[in-house]
Amino acid sequence: MEAERRRAEALDAADPLTALRGRFLLPDGVVYLDGNSLGALPAHVPAVLDDVVRRQWGTDLIASWEAGGWWTAPERAGAKVARLVGAHPDEVVVTDSTSVDLFKVLAAGARLRPGRARLVVEPGSFPTDLYVAAAVADLLGLQLDRVAPADLAAHLAAHGGDVAVVAYSHVDYRTGELLDLPGLTALAHRAGALSCWDLSHSAGALPVGLAEHGVDLAVGCGYKYLNGGPGAPAYLVVARRHHGALTNPLPGWTGHARPFAMEGSYEPAAAVSRMRSGTPPVLSLLALDAALDVLQDVDLAALRARSLSLTGLLVELVGAHVPSLRVVTPRDPARRGSQVSLAHPQAQRVVRDLAARGVVGDFREPDVVRLGVAAPYVTHADVVTTVERLREVAP
Ligand SMILES: Cc1ncc(COP(=O)(O)O)c(C=O)c1O
Missing domain, CATH: 3.90.1150.10 (Aspartate Aminotransferase, domain 1)
Structure with a gap:
């Protein structure tokens, strides 16, 4: 050849x-050719991690939560992801795993559409998406509809007024097919439903344009095309227009408006920060935060x-x-x-x-x-x- x-x-x-x-x-x-499973190691990340472990953790100790920017890393890394997925910086937070984030945004999304009793997912989704959607439906008393994208228009014509959220994956993990995110999002909106996208196989690989296409909710992996390393935390996205009414189904102290006031009752933090739950995995998070710099000027x-x-x-x-x-x-x-x-x-x-x-x-x-x-x-x-x-x- x-x-x-x-x-x-x-x-x-x-x-x-x-x-x-x-x-x-x-x-x-x-x-x-497996960067869609575990992205390669960016050359500058080992030195960053060495500094995080030896100096920030080893020497500066607890002061690093402020001085090392540990506390704000979920939002800082989120803003870098935002550039890659075409969202506003305050719409993205890096937290938990994709599975947990999907649970959070699906439950939160369904609550933003009270009175609608159906959740739509794609039958061929990555298994975790199906398991999580089924669990959310079960907990909230919703019906789970498995609808192929080609059948979505007909499904919404029949049941659209009852659909709370349509949740699809942007790229099929098995076939590599890219779905029509703008078109399917517009269909969901015409029925009054929210759209939710799993961007695990598209973010960092192609422009997504979440804000441009009016997507409501999204999640995705940190360890594939974002090169965050094995087990890197995931991210979730909630469009600004939903922040006012947004509730976190797993509220925790790090998503509180005043976490260090240690108040007995919950008051959500501003914007998407309220979707944080517990203490972030700082070492993995800072590896991802550094890895994201590789694509920021691309x-x-x-x-x-x-x-x-x-x-x-x-x-x-x-x-x-x-x-x-x-x-x-x-x-x-x-x-x-x-x-x-x-x-x-x-x-x-x-x-x-x-x-x-x-x-x-x-x-x-x-x-x-x-x-x-x-x-x-x-x-x-x-x-x-x-x-x-x-x-x-x-x-
Ligand atoms: C589409 C999709 N969603 C989610 C995941 C995994 O989610 P988690 O970060 O919870 O392991 C994968 C992993 O390959 C995936 O391909």
């Missing part, structure tokens, strides 16, 4: 974003263009050179997230053999080879290497 390699190298040379790879530490000889439209160029090349070369694999991810760029999923009857074995040859992807039931393409550190040359290895392991 010499001609393909020359073409890929020319594409990398012409794209200024290829230089972003230098901001990450990745082992030599590895093509890392033009997201250019990053999206690079991502589509990479995934487009991968789809094209797999189609041309690896007939045993079926491309599951939509070929239409407008419907493609930042991953390419390939079906193969021995997908698990293919993923294992690929890894043994230095190309790291992952397997998803039942038959999917999932290749995450994080545009900041994956190159067009990596794509050609991947296809060469795929030809070897899945001839």
